[in-house]
Amino acid sequence: MDLVIVESPTKARTLARFLGSGYEVEASYGHVRDLPERKMGIKIERESGRAGEYKFEPEFTSTKKQTERMEEIKKMGNKAEKIYLATDPDREGEAIAFHVSQMLGKHKFERVVFHEITENAIREAMGNPGVVNMRLVEAQQARRIVDRLVGYKLSPLLWRKVRRGLSAGRVQSVAVRLVVEREREIEAFKPEEYWVIRVELQSEQETNKQSFWVTLTEKGGEKYKAAISQEAEEATNYLRTAKYTVGSVEEKEFKRTPPAPFTTSTLQQTAANRLGWSAKRTMQIAQALYEQGHITYHRTDSTNLAMEALRSVANFLTKEFGPEYALKIPRMYKTKSKLSQEAHEAIRPTKVNGDSRFIIQDFGLSRDELRLYELIWKRFVACQMAEVSGVSMKVGVIAGEYGLEAKGETITFDGWLRLYQSTNTKEQNGEVDALGEEKVPELAEGERLDFLDLKSEQKFTLPPPRYTDASLIKALEEEGIGRPSTYAPTLTTIQDRQYVDKSDKKFQPTALGIAVNDFLVTNFPDIVDYEFTAKIEDDLDGIAEGNKHWQPVVSDFYGPFEKKLDEVGETAVRVQVQAEETGEACPKCSEGRQVIRIGRFGKFLACSLYPGCDWKANFVNKTGQICPKCGGDVVLKRTRSRKSFFGCSNYPNCDFASWTRPSYKAPEGEVKPETV
């Protein structure tokens, strides 16, 4: 009997199925060794002789749970003939393999790597075992140590200089910075007036009476955009009585390829946009689907697809939609991130036979599971469907010195659109300009047109939008910051620390978040730089390739960092967190204003003249619902462990509480409050 060790129990089950009897497959449940949680856990020594050179000695330990798990595996290992380490083929996976081998003690280990969990890949890997790659292990160690140094040195500095309990880190601090800087852009934004002038026209020919709208785009051969109403009026006055002729007709064929199959980040983004889910919720549902064996692993940055899956989807498409919808050669997608170590596949359904209608009955999934599954299923199948083809039309219309334009689009073959439509609610509501909505009739150059109608609309340029779960994750991924397993937890952390608030699903920095960010940007610009992770990654690659050693890499980072820490620790003054204004006067002293402050337990209201006036009150988050027990306001609160629940504003006089949002029961004759 041979023993095989992987990270997760689900991967273990799959592997066991392929390997058959003769193999026992066990899960390590992630990392088995790490730096201790309660202290730095790194001995730092100054190298004698050379200035600014440090040596680091990390103290890797295991938690009780990890030790217990490894004890169990050790027992099986003693009986096993061979032990295979089959963790992921990347930095973290290699480190897990190494730590497992360390903890299992004396034994011969076979390191096997595969890039997809398919019979062939596994057979091939098992037939060609190697040894643990210590360069990769060292790269992981360097990554871990740098993250620990940044986090556990900066956080205590914040406790001293801002407030207790705060935190900073390579990933979370950049996430906060993005939110803060976006807010500043929004504040600095000055909306500019502009006018959109559109004219409805129709061909003079009796046989072509379909009307269409054109938009004013040019004046005297130059791009035209009316900035003030006077200009717009001048144009509209002319256009109401102008003579219109078709100046140009352009037709172009286009083809459109489907989007790549899901990675963790694109799944989180799409689920946020289409289903309105938080990244956390998406991952919970995906985990359930993964454990039931319906989808491949849900924490991945790879868009690779297994050959077996490609074959079966091609068969399925030929059978269900006809050969014109299938591809002769599978479409491959390049993985965007250069950090991707191709450890996994894209997120896809494990089976593509049947269609989503049958799945509802067959799998017995919950409503949410089904919705996410359907999204994953469609995205995957669509990515192997024929291109959409169509014709785009651009019609230029001339009216004196003015030029107007109509754009249209006709789809001649729907291809993958047949399956994966834009069902975005925004698009459905018409908030997003959906191409192809407006049809332009067949027209010939030089043709005369009749004026039917004119619309002149005043508009204002809009500030950049606040980040959502989707756009913040997208931004982090584009900067190469964070990993699939940390996107969702990072968003939770920056909210838990009260650095940002999420209202209406959009992130806004709190006064605390702004203060901490400014402190870090001023004093540690290199660490919270968007490029910091990229620089570190280059070094880590160097270690993995054997061109660099981990000690000098960490030392080069730490030298200047430590100097800065000392400097800032000595000289920086304590940061005052700006209180947020409510616009209300203090009810006690009437001279001060009510402001929102952030304490240990979250927000509270206080007088702006503190300590001169000590008025304070709870900050309540009204939900708009009415308490079913006493008729008071239902407010959103948190337990000690920061879990949200709904309670009554009259607590402790009324003890109503609920985990779920209570349904509103309106007493007779009362006005229904707005729901949030």
Added chain:
DNA sequence: CAGTGAGCGAGCTTCCGCTTGACTT
């Protein structure tokens, strides 16, 4: 399921990246 809190005396907090449970109301 929760009533406090903000610059001080004591002892506490904190990182990123792998992974899954278990107190559920």
